[in-house]
Amino acid sequence: MINVQNLREQVLTAAEKYDLPLSVRQADILSNHLVLHANRGSDRPARLTNAQCIALVGLASGESAKETGRRIGRSEDTIKTHRLARYRALGARSGPHAVTIAIASGLLNASQLKVASGGAR
Structure with missing residues (x-):
């Protein structure tokens, strides 16, 4: 299971490494989106009851x-x-x-x- 906080840190690290203009808010949105889609096949539902x-x-x-x-x-x-x-x-x-x-x-x-x-x- 991919974790939002870990992915966010990785996204921010990669943005800094490759000199990409990415705000913390943008990294949060991107990380949340990626985690939701990556975890769709896992035991955690991606839909709300x-x-x-x-x-x-x-x-x-x-x-x-x-x-x-x-x-x-x-x-x-x-x-x-x-x-x-x-x-x-x-x-x-x-x-x-x-x-x-x-x-x-x-x-x-x-x-x-x-x-x-x-x-x-």
Whole structure:
């Protein structure tokens, strides 16, 4: 299993070695994209389950786990479990990092976030 952090370090090292103009943000996006595609055949799914999608959309929309749980009729602990499962599957270090990876890879999109938040804020 390829790890996002290790790949990111390798991408930045290669960019420096070959004098390529690559920002840290670009290296993050590239690394996340490559890891998602490289791990597709592994035991970690590259797609979000409906529950994981709802949990990440809630997080991206600024909801707490408790608020997301109330909105969809699930417990706060269940939402936290779905979020944690997705963080691990995406190789994310945190909730915002998982959301960034999911958006950058096309697993989450703006229309999903508007639905969760009740439209534009």
